[in-house]
Amino acid sequence: MKFLKNFFERTEPLVQKGAKYHWLQSVHDGFFTFLFVPKQTSKTGTHIHDYIDLKRTMSIVVMALIPSLLFGMYNVGLQHYKAIGEMAAVGFFDMFLYGLLKVLPIVIVSYVVGLGIEFAFAQMRGHEINEGFLVSGMLIPLVMPVETPLWMIAVATAFAVIFGKEVFGGTGMNIWNPALLARAFLFFAYPAQMSGNAVWVALGKGDVPIDGFTGATPMADAAAGNITFSAADAFFGFIPGSIGETSTLAILIGAVILLVTGIGNWKIMLSTVAGGVVMGILLNIFAVNAYMELPFWQHLFLGGFAFGTVFMATDPVSAAQTEKGKWIYGFLIGILAILIRVVNPAYPEGMMLAILLMNTFAPLIDHYVVQGHIKRRLKRAKVTA
Structure with missing residues (x-):
């Protein structure tokens, strides 16, 4: 690893702006910072410093x-x-x-x-x-x-x-x-x-x-x-x-x-499972076909439900950002995933469509959560005024 680090440090001047291979700067930097923690740090303003960055997270x-x-x-x-x-x-x-x-x-x-x-x-x-x-x-x-x-x-x-x-x-x-x-x-x-x-x-x-x-x-x-x-x-x-x-x-x-x-994010994982369980139980209660009679807990093992819950619904970019919004977002994914897979006879799955649909509405969920906080604080301000 020391050999690789020395190689990247020696070749770094060759890809800087104005150098012979400047057009490879992004590629050089991408591989260097993937293998080693970047040596750059912020010089102005107030920043939170941590040992983990986006590459280490990924x-x-x-x-x-x-x-x-x-x-x-x-x-x-x-x-x-x-x-x-x-x-x-x-x-x-x-x-x-x-x-x-x-x-x-x-x-x-x-x-x-x-x-x-x-x-x-x-x-x-x-x-x-x-x-x-x-x-x-x-x-x-x-x-x-x-x-x-x-x-x-x-x-x-x-x-x-x-x-x-x-x-x-x-x-x-x-x-x-x-x-x-x-x-x-x-x-x-x-x-x-x-x-x-x-x-x-x-x-x-x-x-x-x-x-x-x-x-x-x-x-x-x-x-x-x-x-x-x-x-x-x-x-x-x-x-x-x-x-x-x-x-x-x-x-x-x-x-x-x-x-x-x-x-x-454990909140999104837990709320997605909760939504799937609730919808599965409701379908069991009002079952009119064999798919609706499938025990609700078996839905959690089938198809892409578990994979989507852990790795897709929790995507930090496309998911809801507010704490209350994460509970709502995950719960609705679980509800919709089981509903789509059981009620739609042409598509016996549902996790993909449920997550993509809630990705679309995640900003709206966050908006109403934030607006709700603002309204409650305004009410408290009026009471104390």
Whole structure:
């Protein structure tokens, strides 16, 4: 690491304004400050100084995503060999290696395309490189079906970065969660490639005729009243689904990391779960079909509910900012996620749309919370006057 630090310090004068490679300043600074804590500090005014900055914050979130990523790789291999009927002939490492070879290209494409665009915009503007894509670049692959074509990953990533972030001013200015925006873009632009049974399980070329394979997610099975999974399988993640969303256990490990380090917001997580539980109970009480009869607590393990609660709803940029607003914001996400997935027969999920909808209304929630505080203080002022 000392060698790298010396290299960056020696080459720093070469990328300064007016130097030969000045056009690489943003790239040089981006890599340098990612690997090492910046040596700059504020010189005027009053500032809060801390050992952690945005890059270190984003790095912790990526660390929290690692359990979901690793389990997702294993589960991709597990579902593959289960589908082709060769479970008895392979072991853990065979499954993990297969999943690694399927998932790693998706992660690489996401980072190469996304960071490439971020670097280009930073150079054009003469600004520092935004750190936010460190997390978005990992989230995008984890919310995708494993059989999503790489070119679609590239197009969705480009759309999310350009239209979800850069047009608003970059990291910290975006209205919607970029990773969910990429998922929504693909869902509505290429529905044939993003839905159905085939996209959730990697079969491999020539392994199984598609007509003889049924790999519907538990969400689709539950919507059809054909529950073929156990609660334990849903919790541990041994089910088909998006790469990083199947294992609630792995997601909870990530949640612990975020909460212990103070990065994640427990109020949004708790209120989202509360909203999901309330709506699930109401649907159980007034059930008129098999999906509404699904025990409310099982909704918390299925689909993207747990993943969205921990890693998407808590996005500090697109979520509500006021303390009371965070409770309202999370609760409504939980309510809407379960309502959309159960009531809408054409879309047996709901977390993506619920979070994006509440991203849109988060500023409005904060506005009314702030206005409420102002009105209460004005009333107290009149009473004491």
